[in-house]
Amino acid sequence: MSLKKIPLRTCIGCSTIRPKRELARVVLDQTGSIILDVSGRLSGRGAYLCRTDGEIEAVQKGLKKKEDLKVHANPACLEKAGQKRAFNKAFRSKIKKIGIVTYEKKEGK
Numbered sequence: 121m122s123l124k125k126i127p128l129r130t131c132i133g134c135s136t137i138r139p140k141r142e143l144a145r146v147v148l149d150q151t152g153s154i155i156l157d158v159s160g161r162l163s164g165r166g167a168y169l170c171r172t173d174g175e176i177e178a179v180q181k182g183l184k185k186k187e188d189l190k191v192h193a194n195p196a197c198l199e200k201a202g203q204k205r206a207f208n209k210a211f212r213s214k215i216k217k218i219g220i221v222t223y224e225k226k227e228g229k
């Protein structure tokens with residue numbers, strides 16, 4: 121009804137709690153690399169990082185639909201997560217590569 125529960129998640133970089141849609145989901149792939157889950161539907165253990173400031177603002181203002189908005193992780197949060205080894209903790213695994221590869225959902229064209 122009127123009060124829909126907004127799912128909240130914590131950024132593993134800066135520890136800010138935000139609505140899930142203001143965060144970028146990252147997952148660990150089979151090669152031990154972290155990839156950005158643009159669709160939000162990749163399987164596997166996920167962790168969350170803030171989106172870029174511009175994207176968060178766009179989401180908050182409802183400027184674009186979620187689907188239209190490209191997902192990027194905030195570089196500062198990404199760096200912090202790497203320094204704190206938050207990725208290793210989040211995924212309970214040794215991360216081989218911290219560089220994020222953007223995963224584009226496009227099928228066909």
Ligand SMILES: [Zn+2]
Pocket residue numbers: 131132133134135136169170194197
């Ligand atoms: Zn953050």
